[in-house]
Each structure stands twice: as structure tokens, then as C-alpha cells.
Amino acid sequence: MNWGETVRTALEAIRSRRMRSSLTMLGILIGIAAVMLTVGLGQGAQAQVRDQINQLGSNLLIVSPGSTTTTSGIRGGRGSASTLTTRDAAALASQVVAPDIAKVAPVVTGSQSLTAGATNWTTNVVGTTPDWLPVRARSLTEGRFFTPAELNDAAPVAVLGSTTASELFGGRDALGQSVNINGTAITVIGILNTAGSSTTTDEDDQALVPQTTYGSRIASSGNASGISTLYIQATSTESLSAAYQETQKTLLATHGVTAAAADFTISSQQSLLTTATATDRTLTVLLAGIAAISLLVGGIGVMNIMLVSVTERIREIGLRKALGATPRTVRRQFLVEASVLGLCGGVLGIVLGLIGAQVLPHFLNQPVTIPPLAGIGALGVALIIGIVAGVYPASRAARLAPIDALRSE
Amino acid sequence: MSTAAVPYEANSTILQLVDVGKVYSTGSVKVEALHSVSMQVARGEYVAIMGPSGSGKSTLMHILGCLDVPTSGTYHLAGEDVSTMSEDALAHVRNRQIGFVFQQFNLLASLPAWRNVELPLCYSGVGRAERKVRAVRALERVGLGDRINHRPGELSGGQQQRVAVARALVTDPALILADEPTGNLDSHSSADVLSLFAELRDQGRTIVLITHEREVAGAAQRVVGILDGQIDTDGQLALATPSSLASLR
Numbered sequence: 145m146n147w148g149e150t151v152r153t154a155l156e157a158i159r160s161r162r163m164r165s166s167l168t169m170l171g172i173l174i175g176i177a178a179v180m181l182t183v184g185l186g187q188g189a190q191a192q193v194r195d196q197i198n199q200l201g202s203n204l205l206i207v208s209p210g211s212t213t214t215t216s217g218i219r220g221g222r223g224s225a226s227t228l229t230t231r232d233a234a235a236l237a238s239q240v241v242a243p244d245i246a247k248v249a250p251v252v253t254g255s256q257s258l259t260a261g262a263t264n265w266t267t268n269v270v271g272t273t274p275d276w277l278p279v280r281a282r283s284l285t286e287g288r289f290f291t292p293a294e295l296n297d298a299a300p301v302a303v304l305g306s307t308t309a310s311e312l313f314g315g316r317d318a319l320g321q322s323v324n325i326n327g328t329a330i331t332v333i334g335i336l337n338t339a340g341s342s343t344t345t346d347e348d349d350q351a352l353v354p355q356t357t358y359g360s361r362i363a364s365s366g367n368a369s370g371i372s373t374l375y376i377q378a379t380s381t382e383s384l385s386a387a388y389q390e391t392q393k394t395l396l397a398t399h400g401v402t403a404a405a406a407d408f409t410i411s412s413q414q415s416l417l418t419t420a421t422a423t424d425r426t427l428t429v430l431l432a433g434i435a436a437i438s439l440l441v442g443g444i445g446v447m448n449i450m451l452v453s454v455t456e457r458i459r460e461i462g463l464r465k466a467l468g469a470t471p472r473t474v475r476r477q478f479l480v481e482a483s484v485l486g487l488c489g490g491v492l493g494i495v496l497g498l499i500g501a502q503v504l505p506h507f508l509n510q511p512v513t514i515p516p517l518a519g520i521g522a523l524g525v526a527l528i529i530g531i532v533a534g535v536y537p538a539s540r541a542a543r544l545a546p547i548d549a550l551r552s553e
Numbered sequence: 554m555s556t557a558a559v560p561y562e563a564n565s566t567i568l569q570l571v572d573v574g575k576v577y578s579t580g581s582v583k584v585e586a587l588h589s590v591s592m593q594v595a596r597g598e599y600v601a602i603m604g605p606s607g608s609g610k611s612t613l614m615h616i617l618g619c620l621d622v623p624t625s626g627t628y629h630l631a632g633e634d635v636s637t638m639s640e641d642a643l644a645h646v647r648n649r650q651i652g653f654v655f656q657q658f659n660l661l662a663s664l665p666a667w668r669n670v671e672l673p674l675c676y677s678g679v680g681r682a683e684r685k686v687r688a689v690r691a692l693e694r695v696g697l698g699d700r701i702n703h704r705p706g707e708l709s710g711g712q713q714q715r716v717a718v719a720r721a722l723v724t725d726p727a728l729i730l731a732d733e734p735t736g737n738l739d740s741h742s743s744a745d746v747l748s749l750f751a752e753l754r755d756q757g758r759t760i761v762l763i764t765h766e767r768e769v770a771g772a773a774q775r776v777v778g779i780l781d782g783q784i785d786t787d788g789q790l791a792l793a794t795p796s797s798l799a800s801l802r
């Protein structure tokens with residue numbers, strides 16, 4: 145009996161027990177769909193986080209004040225005091241000290257109320273340098289960014305995020321308009337492109353001013369040179385680790401501390417990504433594990449039904465053997481039958497999974513990204529489950545002696 | 554009743570048993586089902602094996618049908634020694650050399666008549682188109698040419714057994730082995746099936762029929778009586794009256 149024949153026989157056997165076969169397949173179907181969706185949800189969440197972190201710019205190192213790496217005693221936690229200054233930024237910007245650093249953008253931020261005419265809008269005001277634009281990989285839709293000269297002069301100019309601009313000026317052109325920040329009249333010279341919002345900050349709702357302007361005119365505290373974050377762009381992806389070393393060395397030197405007592409933290413996009421996706425991954429593994437168990441139960445269902453089928457069809461097996469079926473042929477017939485059950489369940493599971501991937505985001509507000517290879521993988525898993533579940537029943541059928549099989553009532 | 558050995562020519566012998574014994578062991582208990590059975594069947598013979606329940610005739614039928622192997626002695630079927638064959642080789646012999654007809658018909662209920670008949674051909678690797686042609690021809694041969702697409706449930710008992718006979722014929726086997734073929738049939742259908750066997754005998758088929766009914770055995774030319782695992786009688790059934798034979802034909 146050739147393979148085509150065997151498959152046809154298996155399909156006939158499955159079709160002749162429609163209800164039971166569908167219920168058996170349901171186990172595999174639900175398992176496959178559940179695994180696909182949980183993996184898809186996990187991948188979707190990770191992709192979302194990755195996008196947000198990549199949005200920060202490329203080849204980026206982020207230095208924040210304070211240290212969370214306590215080895216002895218209690219030290220200032222992250223953000224408890226601003227230990228970074230504009231001097232640090234100037235030192236790092238030097239080509240001699242740090243040849244692998246392309247650009248440095250110090251950032252100082254604070255929440256401020258912006259007033260334009262009768263309209264009031266509270267947003268994040270960011271004091272920075274002209275390098276902010278390339279480092280954060282942003283561009284302008286209108287106007288221009290502030291110049292080094294304006295930075296030197298602490299000029300009263302600002303670049304607004306698109307959301308901020310529309311909140312303050314509605315449909316009107318914001319360019320050239322005046323905004324009052326903390327009592328200072330500031331002219332709008334540019335509008336940022338739209339970047340979308342990350343989980344923590346709305347990248348489209350902010351007002352950028354020269355760092356000097358922020359320190360001297362806007363900030364309420366007297367610390368004109370204090371900054372909250374340093375964005376450092378390495379010259380290339382390859383020099384990222386060299387840039388990291390240089391940053392660390394330089395900052396330790398300017399702060400006059402040892403590595404063990406560092407009062408700053410350097411993180412890369414990669415480390416941010418790792419931290420941010422770690423919880424997502426744990427959750428995905430957990431959920432996929434539960435889904436895999438349901439798949440396993442589905443597999444046991446296939447094995448169970450195949451055993452029942454062998455017992456029920458004991459006379460048929462005996463007859464087939466009497467008519468010339470070898471043990472191998474009988475084993476193959478039942479193996480193929482179990483595989484077809486697994487495979488059909490798998491195909492339907494993939495269909496359900498793909499439908500779920502389209503429908504689920506509307507209810508969960510979470511993207512579902514099903515990797516292109518997941519379908520093939522799921523199909524393979526379903527097939528393997530069918531085969532594994534079929535081995536024992538099939539070998540039982542193959543071992544039956546034809547006389548015993550024919551005799552049974 | 555004569556038990557004298559009939560001289561058979563070697564080239565016309567289809568099956569030959571020499572000192573065949575079968576012992577079933579269940580733990581420490583040994584049951585001797587057959588003891589030193591020797592017999593020959595020539596090509597074209599119609600032989601009935603008769604015996605009461607427990608006589609060993611089922612064991613003999615299983616050995617003749619290559620469904621079981623003897624524990625001692627040799628069995629040659631169509632020139633091959635099958636008593637020492639592997640399971641796979643036996644399956645092959647069953648497929649090519651033997652056509653089975655069972656008491657329970659053993660048709661697959663989900664398949665139409667012709668699919669049941671083609672089943673042995675599936676296992677001998679015959680192509681689909683040829684299988685159908687041969688299955689239909691075999692069904693025509695047993696007078697069911699107009700029932701090829703009927704499922705077993707749509708056929709009478711006698712018709713179902715004729716489908717089974719067609720299935721036994723389809724591989725053109727050396728031996729047709731019928732195990733109580735009329736055991737589940739009414740007298741009319743029994744006569745029907747037995748007359749089919751008589752026709753096949755007339756066409757030169759070798760038929761071995763196992764039964765415990767005298768009337769059925771009477772349809773054969775030669776009756777081998779089995780008792781307590783040994784051949785008791787071998788020859789014409791003396792008690793089969795011409796009238797009872799006539800009624801069966």
C-alpha cells in the first residue's frame with residue numbers, strides 16, 4: 145500500500161467518525177492558536193518597546209545622574225540630585241578626550257506653564273543645545289532650530305512639539321508667535337516633526353529652548369549649569385562600547401570619583417531595551433508555557449482517541465492483516481491517521497490564530513505580531529504531536545495477531 | 554469410509570501438511586490443539602474439513618490460512634515452505650495465495666462493495682484503475698455486477714457473503730479458504746453460496762471449507778474429519794444422501 149493510498153484510507157477513517165475527529169482536532173486547534181497568539185502578543189509588545197527606544201535616536205548612550213549600583217552603604221539614588229553639569233557635556237564633546245563620541249546633547253527639563261494670549265498649556269520645557277536635533281534623530285516641519293550663537297546669548301527662542309503648538313495656537317501658524325514661559329516672552333522659531341508618544345513621555349508635547357535660556361530665564365532654582373540627562377551619540381555602532389568607556393572615564397575624572405563611587409549611570413539603548421523587554425519576555429514565556437500545556441493536552445487527546453480507535457477497529461485490523469497488510473502497513477495507517485488529525489488541527493489553529501491576531505488588538509489595545517515562521521513552526525509542532533501521539537496506538541495495532549483480531553467480537 | 558492415501562502428483566499439489574502439530578502455551582499450561590496432522594490437497598480439489606467444536610479444526614484453518622504457524626512439522630503452500638516464514642512473508646503469502654471467506658463476512662461497513670473487493674489488491678501494489686476493473690469483474694463473477702456501489706448494510710446476508718467471495722477471488726489465489734461460510738446465513742442463502750463454490754470448483758478453483766455442518770460438508774468432493782486434534786476420516790462423505798446434496802445445489 146503506497147503513501148497516497150494510506151493517506152486516503154486515513155482520511156476516510158477520519159471522515160467516517162466526523163464528530164469525534166472534530167473534537168479531537170479541537171484540542172490541537174486551541175493549543176496551536178493559543179501558542180500563536182501569546183507569542184504574537186509578546187512579540188508585539190517587545191516590538192512596541194523597541195520602536196520607542198529606537199525613537200530616541202541611534203547609537204545613543206544616555207547618562208543620568210545618581211547611581212543605582214550600591215555596593216556599600218547608601219548613596220544618592222537615581223535622580224535624587226543632579227550631579228551632571230554643562231562642564232561634563234563640554235568635556236565629553238572634546239574630540240581629544242573622547243574621539244568616539246560624535247555629539248553630546250545635555251538636557252535639563254522641567255514642567256512649566258506656557259501662555260499664548262489667553263491660552264494656557266502646561267508642558268515639559270527642555271533646555272538643550274543645537275546638537276539635540278541630530279542626536280535624537282528628529283527634524284523640523286517648519287522654521288529652524290536654535291543656533292550656537294543663540295545658545296551663547298541665552299536668546300529667548302523656542303522650538304515647539306506639534307501637539308504643544310496646536311494646543312497653544314489651535315489651527316493658527318505658531319511660527320514667529322510669542323509664548324510666555326515663567327514670565328519670559330519667548331519667540332517660537334520652529335515646530336518639531338511628529339514622533340508619536342512613548343509609554344512615559346509624549347515626544348510631541350514639549351518646548352525646546354537653549355540650555356542657557358532655560359538656566360537663566362526659566363528655571364526657578366539657581367543651579368544654572370545643572371542638567372538632568374546627557375544624550376551622547378557615538379560615531380558609529382561599532383564605536384558604541386568605546387564611547388561608553390570614554391564617557392565613563394571622562395565623567396569619573398571630572399567628578400573626581402572612583403568607579404565604585406560613581407554618581408552617574410550610563411545606559412545604552414540596548415540595555416534599556418533589555419530592561420524594558422525583560423518583563424514582557426517573562427510574561428510571554430509564562431503565557432506561552434500555559435498555551436503549550438493546552439497543546440500537550442490536545443496531543444494526549446489525539447493519543448487517547450487513537451487508542452480507542454484501535455480497540456474499536458480490532459476486527460478491521462485483523463481483516464486487513466488477513467488480506468495481506470504487513471505490521472508495517474498497519475502501523476503506518478494509524479500513524480498517518482494520527483498525523484492527519486494533528487495536521488488538520490494545526491492548520492485550523494493557524495487560521496484561528498491569524499484571525500485572532502487581527503481581532504485581538506481592537507479589544508486589548510496591544511499589537512499582535514505573529515512572526516512569519518510561526519505558521520510553519522506551528523504546523524510542524526502539530527504534525528509532530530500527531531506522530532508522537534500515534535506511535536503507541538499504531539504499534540499496538542501493528543502487534544495484533546490476525547487471528548486474535550478476527551476472533552474478537 | 555475410506556482413509557486410504559490417494560496418490561497425488563507433486564506438481565498438482567497445492568498444499569501439503571506433514572506431521573503438523575500445534576501446542577498453545579499459556580504459562581505452565583500446554584494445550585495440544587493439533588497432533589501430527591498430515592494431509593495434501595491437489596489443485597482443483599474441493600475439500601471440506603469437518604469436526605465438532607474443540608476438535609482443532611479452527612487451529613488447522615489458521616495454519617492453512619497462514620494466520621498462525623505450526624509448532625512442529627512442515628506446511629508447503631503452492632510449493633513454498635510457509636511453516637518457518639516471517640510475519641511479513643506470511644502477510645505476503647496470505648495476500649497472493651489465499652482468498653479468505655469468513656463466517657462474519659468481515660466487510661468494511663463504510664466502503665461500497667467494490668472498494669471492499671479491491672482491498673487485497675491495495676496491499677499487493679496494484680494500480681487504482683486496474684484494481685477497480687478487477688474488483689468489478691470479480692463482483693460480476695459472483696452475480697453482483699449491479700451492486701458494486703452498494704455498501705454492505707444495503708445488501709442481504711447472502712449478497713454480503715458473495716461480496717466476500719468476490720474479495721477472495723480478486724487476487725486469483727491458489728487456495729480459497731472458507732471458514733464456516735454459511736454459519737450466519739439462512740438455508741436459502743447458504744444454498745446460494747454453496748452453489749457459488751460448486752461453480753468455482755467446476756472452473757478449477759481449489760477450495761478448502763471448514764464447517765461443522767454435515768449438509769455443508771456434503772457439498773464437497775472430499776471430507777476430512779478432525780477429532781481431538783487428529784485426522785479421523787478422509788474421503789467421500791458416505792452419509793451425504795443424493796437427495797440432501799441435490800437440495801443444496
